[in-house]
Amino acid sequence: MTGQIAVTGRPSGTPGGDPLVRLGVVVLPEYGWPQTRRIWCAAEEWGLHHAWTFDHFSWRSLRGTPWYDSLTTLTAVAAVTGRIRLGTLVASPNIRHPVPMAKQVMTLDEISGGRFVLGIGAGAADGADARVMGAVEGVRRGDRFEEFVTLTDGLLRQSRTTFHGAYYQAVEADMVPGCVQRPRVPFALAASGPRGLRLAARFAETWVTIGDAARPGERSEADGWEVLRRQIGQLAVACERAGRDPGHIGKLVNVSRVVPDPYASVERFVDVVGRCHELGFTDVVVNHPRPAGIFHGDPDTFEYAVRQALAVFARGGA
Template identity: 45%
Template structure:
């Protein structure tokens, strides 16, 4: 796989650390550039299955590895407050030696949206995300913060000694629409997308056609971000562009060849980074570790 794209992998926080530790180490040994886990309290069809906390898992992964970047895919304001969460970010940055990447998004409308109280409207969720990102940026770039906003208050919030990464931990901002894309251009060091949503019924008819529609819609999304980045980041350092390859209708590791094809198509669209998921035995992301191992062999070629 002769490509300049960096490839990362998501490990869902479903297994006890005694089991999962070897997988994080294996991801590094195989040559993945970054490894991620979801930041949820529970998630979709897996809500009644085991699900562990994100921050201690990433802290343990940081201790178990030495060079691979580690991140949230993605954290959101659905149950995070910027002040204590900034402390968590600073801690993960410290334990990892500056290898932590903060993937952040507005948050979905599922379980996490209402588990700690009534879910916000879509407009409120977007405004909350804008304030969340701006306040995190402030907290992580100065020792003391005062803030009084629509959703958050920070009084004499201290962040000492700050992060090893400078000027702060990199933000990888999930964005699909113009407003959040502008937020990514303003604050992000990376933009991440899952591509366009698709109808489940599409898969019952023609998975291949659904896959091609997803790629076509993704190309339109990339063009929209190109324009926003030119307008809101003129002359600035270009953002890294991360694609969740498994946002597509067909799981990337259905076969190693499909995953390789996905990386190559992502590169053609200008993505610098691609992220896949460690296969599960059944359900979402169902696949075999043999497929993952075969795909990983391409990383060094």
């Protein structure tokens, strides 16, 4: 599977080969369709390798403001783009059930021509997502997440699945014709603890981190880099224990959740991406600038920094 999927594997940095680091953007699903289309098509036109959206029912400080469904948004985006890879960052058991989600994923993979990546995470224990579908008492989040990933993997690999778990059931769930990407769409699995890292080592084509998941964006920059360094090491241990070469799993970081103002200037963004590469990350994403509040920024500065960084890392380094 390594080398067949654009968001996985070890970048070579060789002329004419893979880029030194693949760059992507996260676009929140908060805009009407005309603006959504412009933003995502621009990301493709700039040459970004992948683009993602949050998968929540509503999200933190933006609760009560416009917020659309991620899989529906990505389906529409897939129909108006042709190269850039698309994904959720990340879908979770808080608002998704593996059976209907797998059918949506299979369909989205077809519409995108095999460009979809399923980003998956355990979901926060608190917040609106954890409560919106009803009672959460008695949920052992680690157990539920492992079952969620295991069943989703089986559904997307098989034409028919029956599964009886503690949290999820599937009875002769048909997935025909199956994913365009074989044996299934790639998984980008968000994890920071030992159990999640073991799941990533077992199931994921790409591992995803936002640094300190309990305090995203709250640590000092120096602490943020140290967290990433430590997590890379922990992932390597998890892979080795699973009998997997750590070099055969992609490593993606959303730097907007780790360091402040990652694209304040071209020099700043190139330095941030370069440091990620030095730590061993194969993929770096940054949140698209919003006009105010969280992830606010200047669109022109963002575009210029992204274009310049793409040029730098496409030719094998700064």
